[in-house]
Amino acid sequence: MSVRNLPVEELVARALEGNRRAVGRLLTLVERGGTDADEIADLAHQQARGAHIVGITGAPGAGKSTLTGQLTRLLPEMGVAPAVLAVDPSSPLTGGAILGDRIRMDNIAGEGTFIRSVATRGHAGGLALSVPGCVRVFDAAGFDPVIIETVGVGQVEVDVVAAADTTVVVVNPGWGDAVQANKAGLLEVADIFVINKADRPGASDTRRDLELMLDLSHVSGLEDDSGYRPPILMTTATDGEGVAAVWDSVLAHREHLTSSGQLSTRQAARLRYEITNRVEAQLHVEASAAIDRADLSEALSPIKLAAQITDRLLRD
Amino acid sequence: MPDPSTSSPKIRVVLAKLGLDGHDRGIKVVARILRDAGMEVIYLGLRQTTASIVAAAEQEDADAIGLSMHNAGHLTLAPAMLAALDEAELDIPVIIGGIVPDDDVEVLLVTGVAAVLGPGAPAADVVAAVRDVVVS
Ligand SMILES: Nc1nc2c(ncn2[C@@H]2O[C@H](COP(=O)(O)OP(=O)(O)OP(=O)(O)O)[C@@H](O)[C@H]2O)c(=O)[nH]1
Ligand SMILES: [Mg+2]
Numbered sequence: 001m002s003v004r005n006l007p008v009e010e011l012v013a014r015a016l017e018g019n020r021r022a023v024g025r026l027l028t029l030v031e032r033g034g035t036d037a038d039e040i041a042d043l044a045h046q047q048a049r050g051a052h053i054v055g056i057t058g059a060p061g062a063g064k065s066t067l068t069g070q071l072t073r074l075l076p077e078m079g080v081a082p083a084v085l086a087v088d089p090s091s092p093l094t095g096g097a098i099l100g101d102r103i104r105m106d107n108i109a110g111e112g113t114f115i116r117s118v119a120t121r122g123h124a125g126g127l128a129l130s131v132p133g134c135v136r137v138f139d140a141a142g143f144d145p146v147i148i149e150t151v152g153v154g155q156v157e158v159d160v161v162a163a164a165d166t167t168v169v170v171v172n173p174g175w176g177d178a179v180q181a182n183k184a185g186l187l188e189v190a191d192i193f194v195i196n197k198a199d200r201p202g203a204s205d206t207r208r209d210l211e212l213m214l215d216l217s218h219v220s221g222l223e224d225d226s227g228y229r230p231p232i233l234m235t236t237a238t239d240g241e242g243v244a245a246v247w248d249s250v251l252a253h254r255e256h257l258t259s260s261g262q263l264s265t266r267q268a269a270r271l272r273y274e275i276t277n278r279v280e281a282q283l284h285v286e287a288s289a290a291i292d293r294a295d296l297s298e299a300l301s302p303i304k305l306a307a308q309i310t311d312r313l314l315r316d
Numbered sequence: 317m318p319d320p321s322t323s324s325p326k327i328r329v330v331l332a333k334l335g336l337d338g339h340d341r342g343i344k345v346v347a348r349i350l351r352d353a354g355m356e357v358i359y360l361g362l363r364q365t366t367a368s369i370v371a372a373a374e375q376e377d378a379d380a381i382g383l384s385m386h387n388a389g390h391l392t393l394a395p396a397m398l399a400a401l402d403e404a405e406l407d408i409p410v411i412i413g414g415i416v417p418d419d420d421v422e423v424l425l426v427t428g429v430a431a432v433l434g435p436g437a438p439a440a441d442v443v444a445a446v447r448d449v450v451v452s
Contacts, residue, residue: 002407021406024377032325095326095353098410103361106368114375117358 003227008036015141016024022112023141027116030133031099032067033126037133045134051144052254052268053135055161057152057186058170059177060245063196066237067170067246069105074244076110084141085134087127087150087157090119097121101149114143120157128277145250152186158293162189163270165263166253168246170194171210173202178209189212190230192249198234198242207232228256286313326451330378332360332369334397335389342435343384346413346442349381353443366393366400373401373408378432379450385414390424398428409449415439 002012003021008029026044029036048058049099056064057077066085075082086101099117109115116134120127131148138146148164150157161167169190181187187210195206210232231249235242257263298305326338331347333340340362347357358371358376364432381401385393399410409430416424421432430449433442 002405004407020374021377021404024375028325028377030330090356093350094352094354096354097356098347098351098359099356099358100361102358102372106360106364106372115372117356119326119356215414 007042008039012040012140015137016047018142018208019030023114023132023137026114026137027134029129030137031118031121033129041133047140048136049139049142049144050133051139052145052166052250053164054145054147054250055167055189056147056149056170057158057161057167057189058194058196059184060151060153062170062172063235063237065101065104067194067196067235067243068101068147069108070237070240070243071247072105072109072113073113073240074110074247075145076112080145081112081114081143083116083141083146085116085118085131085138085146086147087120087131087148087160089123089151089154097215100315114138117206120154127156127160129281130272132163132274132277152181152184154246155185158185158189159273162306162307163273165257165266166191168192168194168220168250168251170196171206172197173200173206173226174205178206178213182213191208191228191253192232192246193230193232194235194246195232196204196235196237197235199238203234207234228253228260327355327379327446328358328376329355329380329382329433329446330360330369330373330376331382331384332364332372333362333384334364334366334369334393335385336363337386338362339386340388342386342413343382346382346384348440349442353446355373355443355446361370366397369397370406374404374406378408378448380446381408381410382446383410383412385416387430389435390414390416391420392399394429395427411445411449413442417430 003025010020015026026040030040056068058064072082072084088097088101090097097119099119101117102115105115109314135146148161150161152158152271167189169186171181173195193210195203214229231241232251233245235246257266290309294309296302329345329350333343347359350357358372369381383397389440390412397410411431412424413433414427415435416432424432431445433445
């Protein structure tokens with residue numbers, strides 16, 4: 001029987017029992033937004049199991065999907081069932097998207113892995129709402145870890161993985177790649193650095209660049225006060241070289257978060273991020289409606305008019 | 317914030333090449349056509365099996381599956397695909413694209429394939445075929 005027309009509570013109940021079709025459907029509804037999405041996220045929140053959330057980001061083509069695919073091959077062998085949320089951009093012109101991350105994962109992913117491709121759907125704010133919702137569904141359905149892949153360009157894409165428990169930044173060998181990552185704001189969100197494509201020349205230069213930048217952030221006091229220094233790992237994701245060490249580093253980072261008490265700090269920050277995005281989205285809807293209702297031809301200056309609309313909005 | 321009452325749901329299509337041959341030009345063109353029509357294409361690429369396509373369609377909650385075949389295996393592969401979907405209790409329409417002789421088109425449609433598109437099908441036909449099978 002098709003799960004398509006089942007009510008939300010029934011879908012959630014089935015997802016909790018491990019029904020993958022129900023999980024797939026729930027993700028669609030969460031992505032679509034609106035009241036169903038809110039209800040699902042809320043139900044899933046009540047069933048939260050605390051999966052470890054891993055964000056993987058980096059420049060386009062850095063090898064994020066290949067690396068993720070290798071992780072999903074390795075993890076089931078260790079007895080855990082990973083889920084992947086692979087985010088790719090939508091075409092700003094047509095709203096359509098070609099989601100190609102699975103090509104790098106499907107053939108290597110281990111039994112039990114659940115991979116879902118997500119398009120940014122134009123409105124960056126939508127991603128900030130839908131990703132936490134999708135993660136909740138995976139978590140409630142018993143997947144652990146939940147891996148989020150986004151390309152490391154664009155504020156929301158970076159924010160979304162930065163809200164993970166462990167954020168992995170993937171760079172490539174070659175002059176300036178670390179510098180680019182720094183410019184894109186990736187360095188400050190990294191808990192682990194991976195220099196992928198280590199089969200290519202220049203990997204040790206990139207490592208040196210990264211070490212140097214970490215030293216600088218140490219000097220400038222940006223380094224986290226628990227003394228954690230992000231490790232720098234080398235991988236050749238295409239043949240799986242070094243991937244097990246990446247997972248060891250994720251576990252070590254998790255251990256650090258737990259023992260230093262930062263896990264709860266991170267989780268609190270993540271909740272705050274989610275709440276902020278929800279409130280902002282709601283206010284955005286209300287504000288647009290209020291602006292539509294207002295008479296913009298009033299003789300007030302735009303500054304005064306905006307203040308008046310805001311005042312009215314907040315009073316109602 | 318997406319408003320489900322005004323925007324119609326995005327159509328999500330899993331595109332794959334079933335079987336062993338290595339031509340992906342046609343399927344890449346189709347991927348672009350569907351993207352340009354505003355759909356989300358989950359592109360699986362070459363050398364997929366019925367099992368890998370079923371798994372992807374289930375996880376992606378696909379509205380339709382597009383299969384490209386150029387190796388004349390359609391009369392065995394297409395029914396195998398439909399059977400695998402049935403087995404997984406997935407009710408997702410399957411569209412076949414590729415060189416299929418007229419007589420075989422009939423056979424495929426009777427078997428339960430939702431639509432068949434020839435190699436040079438115009439973009440408008442490709443888009444219309446997907447929209448039709450998703451709605452019905
Ligand atoms: N030589 C080499 N190539 C690699 C390695 N890892 C990935 N690649 C190749 O790099 C290309 C991009 O890999 P993906 O895994 O798709 O990279 P990505 O970062 O997910 O790309 P986007 O999602 O498009 O941003 C593919 O052709 C891979 O085969 C590696 O370790 N060495
Ligand atoms: Mg990718």
